Structure formats: C-alpha cells, structure tokens
Amino acid sequence: MSPSALNKDVGAYLDDPKNIERFINRLRDAVKIDSISGEPARRQRVIDMGEWLNQRLTDLGVTTELRDLGYEAGVFVDNVPVKLPPVILGRIGDDKNKKTVLIYGHYDVQPAAKEDGWITEPFELDVKADHKPGEKYDAEKRYGQMIGRGSSDDKGPILGWLNVLEAHNPTPQKPDEAKPKADPEWPTIPLPVNLRFCFEGMEESGSEGLDALIQKEANQEVGWFKGVDCVCISDNYWLGTTTPALTYGLRGLAYFKITVSGPARDLHSGVFGRAVHEPMTDLISLMSRLVDPAGNILVPGVDNVGPASTDELDIYEKLDYGLEDIKAAVGANIALSADRVQVMMGRMRMPSLSLHGIEGAFSGPGAKTVIPASVSGKFSIRLVPEQIKKQTPEEIAAKKPAEKLVDTVTALVTAYLESEFAKLGSKNRLTIEMLHGGEPWLEDPKHWSYAAAKKATEDEYGRPPDLTREGGSIPVTLTFAQSLEKNVLLLPMGRGDDGAHSTNEKLDKTNFVKGTKLFARYLYEIAEPNVGN
Amino acid sequence: MSPSALNKDVGAYLDDPKNIERFINRLRDAVKIDSISGEPARRQRVIDMGEWLNQRLTDLGVTTELRDLGYEAGVFVDNVPVKLPPVILGRIGDDKNKKTVLIYGHYDVQPAAKEDGWITEPFELDVKADHKPGEKYDAEKRYGQMIGRGSSDDKGPILGWLNVLEAHNPTPQKPDEAKPKADPEWPTIPLPVNLRFCFEGMEESGSEGLDALIQKEANQEVGWFKGVDCVCISDNYWLGTTTPALTYGLRGLAYFKITVSGPARDLHSGVFGRAVHEPMTDLISLMSRLVDPAGNILVPGVDNVGPASTDELDIYEKLDYGLEDIKAAVGANIALSADRVQVMMGRMRMPSLSLHGIEGAFSGPGAKTVIPASVSGKFSIRLVPEQIKKQTPEEIAAKKPAEKLVDTVTALVTAYLESEFAKLGSKNRLTIEMLHGGEPWLEDPKHWSYAAAKKATEDEYGRPPDLTREGGSIPVTLTFAQSLEKNVLLLPMGRGDDGAHSTNEKLDKTNFVKGTKLFARYLYEIAEPNVGN
Ligand SMILES: [Zn+2]
Ligand SMILES: [Zn+2]
Numbered sequence A, B: 001m002s003p004s005a006l007n008k009d010v011g012a013y014l015d016d017p018k019n020i021e022r023f024i025n026r027l028r029d030a031v032k033i034d035s036i037s038g039e040p041a042r043r044q045r046v047i048d049m050g051e052w053l054n055q056r057l058t059d060l061g062v063t064t065e066l067r068d069l070g071y072e073a074g075v076f077v078d079n080v081p082v083k084l085p086p087v088i089l090g091r092i093g094d095d096k097n098k099k100t101v102l103i104y105g106h107y108d109v110q111p112a113a114k115e116d117g118w119i120t121e122p123f124e125l126d127v128k129a130d131h132k133p134g135e136k137y138d139a140e141k142r143y144g145q146m147i148g149r150g151s152s153d154d155k156g157p158i159l160g161w162l163n164v165l166e167a168h169n170p171t172p173q174k175p176d177e178a179k180p181k182a183d184p185e186w187p188t189i190p191l192p193v194n195l196r197f198c199f200e201g202m203e204e205s206g207s208e209g210l211d212a213l214i215q216k217e218a219n220q221e222v223g224w225f226k227g228v229d230c231v232c233i234s235d236n237y238w239l240g241t242t243t244p245a246l247t248y249g250l251r252g253l254a255y256f257k258i259t260v261s262g263p264a265r266d267l268h269s270g271v272f273g274r275a276v277h278e279p280m281t282d283l284i285s286l287m288s289r290l291v292d293p294a295g296n297i298l299v300p301g302v303d304n305v306g307p308a309s310t311d312e313l314d315i316y317e318k319l320d321y322g323l324e325d326i327k328a329a330v331g332a333n334i335a336l337s338a339d340r341v342q343v344m345m346g347r348m349r350m351p352s353l354s355l356h357g358i359e360g361a362f363s364g365p366g367a368k369t370v371i372p373a374s375v376s377g378k379f380s381i382r383l384v385p386e387q388i389k390k391q392t393p394e395e396i397a398a399k400k401p402a403e404k405l406v407d408t409v410t411a412l413v414t415a416y417l418e419s420e421f422a423k424l425g426s427k428n429r430l431t432i433e434m435l436h437g438g439e440p441w442l443e444d445p446k447h448w449s450y451a452a453a454k455k456a457t458e459d460e461y462g463r464p465p466d467l468t469r470e471g472g473s474i475p476v477t478l479t480f481a482q483s484l485e486k487n488v489l490l491l492p493m494g495r496g497d498d499g500a501h502s503t504n505e506k507l508d509k510t511n512f513v514k515g516t517k518l519f520a521r522y523l524y525e526i527a528e529p530n531v532g533n
C-alpha cells in the first residue's frame, strides 16, 4: 500500500485532544441553533444558523456570498411572506495547478421536540462518556455518542470540513471563541486543493430555488462553480456501524395514485353488496397485479434489469452487511432471500414497488360496513438506471436513458393498469396519476475521486469502504451531476444507526474525529500527482 | 278478489281529514321529543319519549308495563352511570277466539342537527303541501312530505298502530289532547285481534338488554308474549317509491379483520423496498383472492347457493324495481349485470363480500413512501341461509343450519386464507379475526300472516306488494323468530327514499295515512275465518 498523502501536521492537529474538544464545542454551538426549516414561524432560526456558519467560514479565510432566494412560495405567517434562508457560496483557493472540489452540505434540520421521545433536550448536544476498558458494557450509556438534532444530519459533516480548514489555518482568534492554547505550535499549511462550498438551509423542506441556482452557477464561463473538478457530499450514512462507505448510486422514484370510482356516494354493503361493481374490489385486484410477494414487479418492462457484472457482484460480496444486520434493522426475520448478496442487490440495484395504502376507504379501528364510492391506491416504484433496457457500462457512465426513466415507467404502468382494468369487466372508472417522480443517480465508482476516497478510508479506518447504492433520494446529487457533468461522490461521516430523522439523533465522537480526518485525507489523495490525469 | 275484511267504520275514521290532522299533530309531538339514544348525555329525552308513548297507549286502553333495563354497560356521564330507557310492554285483548299479534317498534332515533345539512329543524315536523292538480311540478317543494327525525324511523309506524287503536276506541279525551269533534259520530268497535306491543328505546344504539327480555317473555307458560300467533315489525322500507313491500328475509353478516405483520416498525421504502417481505403486498394479495370483480366469492364453500326455484324467480320477476332504480339509488350505471332479476337476486338472495378498507396503512391525501409494519384488511360477508349447502324449503322453514352459519363461514374463510397465505411464501405473520357476526333470517312468504298482509296491501294500494329480502340487519327479527318460533312479518310503512339515517328524513303523508289503514286491514285479514287454521 502506498503511503498516506495526508500532511503530518494536519493529521496531528486533528488528533489533538484540545482541538477535538473545541471541535465538539463548535458542534454544540451549531446544534443549539434550532434551524428547523419545516416550521415557517421559526424561519429566523435557520437564517441565524446561516449567519453563524457564514461567520465561521469567513474566520477561516473563506470568501463567501450569501445568496438570497426570496420568499417561500405560498407560505405566510400572520399574512406575512416568509423569507427563504440564504444559500452560502464559499470559495478558498484559486491555484490552477490544484484540483477544485465542490463541497455541499445543509445547515437546516428536521423538527425535534423533547416530548417526541428524546432522552435529552434535542438542541443541547449531549456528549456521552466513552466506554472505559474493563467497564461492564451497558448499551443504555450510549458510549461516545453526541446526541442532538443535526449532529449527524448535517451539521456534524459541515463542521468536519471547517475542522479541516482550521487545521490548515490554526488562528481563528475571535472574541467569541477561545483561542487555541497550542496556537504557536501549529504552522499554517496551504490547502492541497481549491475548495468551493455550497451550503443550503432548506434541504429538509424541498430545497426551493436550489436547483436553479446550481444550474446557473454551473456555467463554466461565469458561474461560481467554474473550474470544479468533482463534487463531494457528506449527507448520508454507512450501511451499518463498523464499516465506512462510499455511495455511488441513489434510486429514483415514481409515485402513483390510482383511483377507482363508481357510485355517486358511499353505499350500504347490506343493500348494495353483490348488486353493483364495488370500487374497492376493482382497486384491490389491480393493486395485487403490481408486485408479487417475492418483490417481483409485475408491470411488463419495468423489471428488466440484467444480471450484475462480475465487478458489481464483487462489490456486493464485499459489503460488511448481512442478513443479521437486516434483521436487526427491521426487527424481524423477513428478508426476501436467504442469499445475502441477493438481498443487498434487491435493496440497491433493483427497482422495487411498494404499496403504501388506500385513500377513501375505511381506515380506522373497529368495523364499518360501508362500500366506499371512490378509493385511491398509493404505490411507488424505486427506479434504477438499469431498468427498461440493459445498459452497457459506458451508457451508465454517460447517464443516457436516466433522463426519462420516470416518463417511461409512467407510460408502462399506465398502459398495463388500463389493460388489466379492462380485463376486470367493471363499469367503474379508473384514473391513473403519477404524483411526483425523481430520476435515479448512478456514478462510476472507479472514478479517481472514488479511488481517492477509498484510499483515504483505508488509511483512516484500516479497511476498505463498502461501496453502496441507496434508496432514499438526495435530489441535489443528480442536480450537481447533470449541471456540472462532473463526478459526484457521497462520502458519509455518520453510521447507519444515527437516526437522522428520528428521535435521539446522534453522531459518534469517533465518527466526527475520524470523519474529519477522512475528509482531510480525501483532499490530499485527490491532490496526489497522477490522480485524475 | 274477495271483499275487504276491514270494518267500514274503522276505514272511515282513518280516512276522515280531521282525524288525519290530529294523527299528524300527534306525530309532530312525537318528533319534537329528540329521543336520540346514541348520545348518553341526552338520555333523559329518550326516557321522556318512552313516558309520552306509554301515556298515549294507556289513554287508548292498552295495559302497559315499563321494563327497567338498568344502566348502559360501561357508559358514564360526569362519572354517573346512564340509565337505559324502558322497554314498553303493552297488552290489549285476551279473547281466546282471536289471534294474538305482537307488534314491535322503537321510539328512539338517530342523531340529527340542523348544521348536518337539514333543510328544516330536524325535531320540528315540517309538513309540506300536497301537489295541486295543474300545478307545475317542482321536486324542491317535496309535496306531501313530513320532514323530521324519526318521522319514518320509527315513530311514524308506531303512531300508525296508535291510530288504529284510536279508530276502535275514539274517545281519548285527555286534557292535553283536543277532543275529536266527531267523537259522538264514531262507534266503539272491538279489535279484530288481541294485540301485544314491544316498544324499545335503544334500537339505534345496540338494543342492550332486549334479547334477554324477549327470550324471557317468550316463555309460553308465564311470559308476557304467551299466546302470540305472529309478529309484525314495521321498521324497514319499500324498495322504491311506488310499490309497497313485504319483507321476508334479512341477510346475516360476518365481519373479518385480517392482519399481516412483519417488521417491528414502519420502514423506509427507499431503504428496504425489495429487501424484505412487505405486509401490504401480502395483504393486498390475500384480499384480491376473496372476491372477484363480478362479485363472486372465491372462498371455497361460501358461494354455494343453488339456483332459485320457480316460485322464487317469480318473486324477483314481479319486483317493481329495475336497473334504472338501482342506477338512481347509487348515482351511477354500475349494476353487476344487465339482467334485472340477476341484480335483484344478487342483492337479496346471494351472499356478498365487500372489502371495506385497510387499517394501519397510509390513508391520507398526498404521498407517503412508508412500508407499514402491520396492516389489517377489513371485509364482511353478507350471509343467506341457502349458503354452504342447498336447503329444501322445509329446511329453510325449519331454520335449520342458520344457527351456525357465522361459525361455518368463519371456519371456511380462516382455512382458505391460511392456505392462500402459505402459498405466498412470505415470512410475515397472518392473523384472522371474526369481529362480529349475525345470522341471516328468512321467513316463509306463503305463511298466512304474509297472505293477510298481501291481501291488505292489494286492498289498500290496489297492487300486490313486492316480496323483498334485505341486506341491512334488524337483529330483533331473528330474536323474535327464534324465541317465539312464530312467523315474523316485516311490514314497512315508508318508502325507499325516506332517508331513515340521513339528513331530511321524511315520511310521506300518504304513506302515513295509507300505511295506518294497511295496518288495520292486515289485522282484519288475519282475523278472517279460515286464516291460519
Ligand atoms: Zn441531510
Ligand atoms: Zn435529512
């Protein structure tokens, strides 16, 4: 194995306990600002958080620009329109001989309240003691966890980048920040790459206005992102709790609502049962024709994903995640296969169809004998670029058909359901709507940016990362990939059990410290000669 | 056609406009008492209504007994238990040479409030003017309707019986009731039959305590219903708006809840779609195997109803109700067949299976991508005695297998669903519950009580009644049939569009007047020599 490219002083700075204490205190300050973007009445707190973050970036030598996105569409508090928090664009370094890396993160958080079941105040970072050698292990003690809303999603990762900046420029002497005692000890070190930052404050609430901004700034003549060589986003998680991950794919989504309507009003089943075509009977029959209990999608053309290549199979076989992990995560032994690789491929590289529920039918507890007049089934299909036709690796890399996958799948679903409905011989009416869709994203995991991240992970964690694809959508990923036409790397800091959108969200202290070093190592690996040339 | 048996003076009394005006005023008084049994806080109003009715019966010469049923189980208002309204038992006539007819009715009503969409105050009877010959017809004027809660369900029919009593004993001179001017004109006439009454005040809220009371009083040695020859209940409706009906069957019901459970908590479909067995997929698959879009029940053994006999077919062919009526009632052209007789047999003599909804799945508007952890499908099967095995008319008359139909169907449904679930190969868990059940009821429509009612209908309305079977349950019917082992006749007063449990419940004035006379005629037909011997 080749030696680590990380600057030794930078590594030492990031390992120093006093510095780590200050990093944690800075995270505490960030968590304290309850920047919940989903509650318009508290929008000022998100803006406060943006200003706090902007100040820290400026202190660390970053040139910033706060982009005003105007007002949130259709949202008013006491009849007053509500401002969107600014997008913070940052820039440090303009050396033409260095690569330029664009970093994305979001400074808003999910809602949180103590009464939802938090064991601590969600906006007071609670740093648990480490497990001491010889101490009897007690999971309740949450050794080394830093519990607080935003700790892992996404303030911890953002601060990781700030820690890296500070390690190169260790004099952030501001009245509101304790001066690092060790200051004179640490040299100023040039960054190995040019950095660009894009930090938004509305990620948890739809990222209004962000796509347009990115598309505009991607202009290689005049845009802020001019000269960017690759993008790195730290806003997802490892598969499990022990092995780091690099994520190179996200499934897309097409969400459907199909409605069967018949009578003008709800009917009494005693009076009209077996006299008329019942919308529920038709709807349930249609929904049963979408997916089988083994997970196979029955809509012709939608499930046409070819077999995995040897390279791909290799990725799945190496994943540090097994049936026991699935069982632990879902709380039951219900994996679709006893073959670990099949299960992980089902989760990552296959499309899936989930039936979510029915609107308009009886859904309460107890018994009601009504025949509902109109019922709407809701289901969604997770999309992967390999659907519809087998693609060559070159086509995948070129992201060719992905641009229209939602439309293609919608057409296939519509044609199939209409044809199946005709077979029912019902006199009811069927309507099919695609409520919202998003294209899948798939990156070439052999790109130099991934190779750099892999090397950085091996150096920091002593093991190769899992190469993962995910189901949840991070829409900005696709926007960056398509606008910049550059490689995008998802480089998670937190673990699979961080509970990003749940109660008791946490980031493990080790993930914060080692994740920060991983970020630094990644930049140094990218800066190595021969990389990307 | 043989001459009408109705006493001429009784007929004249019931046709006299002044008497009719007083009958309507008495209905107005009854409607004014908002005897809603479903609102425990207003229970006193139901009790008030019972006392009012008891007073009228006593005035008319009926010996009554108010049976205290104690307190409503588990119901408290301000921590005080809530009394059940009394059952009024009444008795008039003990002539061993006359038949004894037991009349049932209920003096409580469904809830009603102006703001629910009533065009008038629900507890102020609003009597609309009749359509005048030559006047341009305007449906908005609701010609001849008497609108008010309880007008048709079931105060109008109860007062019909009181009108009949008064026609035989026209001196109800009480301070609170205007003395009929024509009093001296009208002779006192002996009733053609002995009458027994059973009027309850909790029908709309489960009839707590009534079954036990009936079973006790059915004792032929000591019970209040000793000597009863037949039972007559007026608490249902014609099929349509023009042809009277006699009802000789009610479908039973078995209500099922089937639950598929898998993960310990709801899952994100992006993360776990196509990795685990999804409870919704299994449940929808099972529900689709219960009934086909043509209404056929797919549970083996449950749909085994033999073809209709010639006599039965004759009943259906003669029904004054067609596809246009179904279309009007449901507001859409969705009948299961273009064959009127098939549709009406589906509604009346066939079992039906309706899928009502799903508990635990996403049921709101919009889009949610969750995989629900546990989902429960609700469906019910309407039962007819002919199910399971073909029965001979004698067996039907003997009500043989009906006693255990709910159990038989539950066993068939359980075995079938367990076997189908096993075929799915799912690792989720299935549980099956029968939430509540009621046996069907079927009477011999050739019984003398029905023959008498048919003759009475022909005499009063100039046309034979529809012979109907219904889907809604009137549980007391089966209780009377089984406890007394006597014929039970359902003799409706109101029309199919009365809207018994809806806003703007009404009874047409003509139905009240002619219905009263129908009741009188029925008693006289029963009293004819040779009937029932
Ligand atoms: Zn995030
Ligand atoms: Zn998030």
Ligand SMILES: [Zn+2]
Pocket: B106, B153, B154, B203, B235
């Ligand atoms: Zn009723």
Ligand SMILES: [Zn+2]
Pocket: B110, B153, B204, B500, B501
């Ligand atoms: Zn009722």
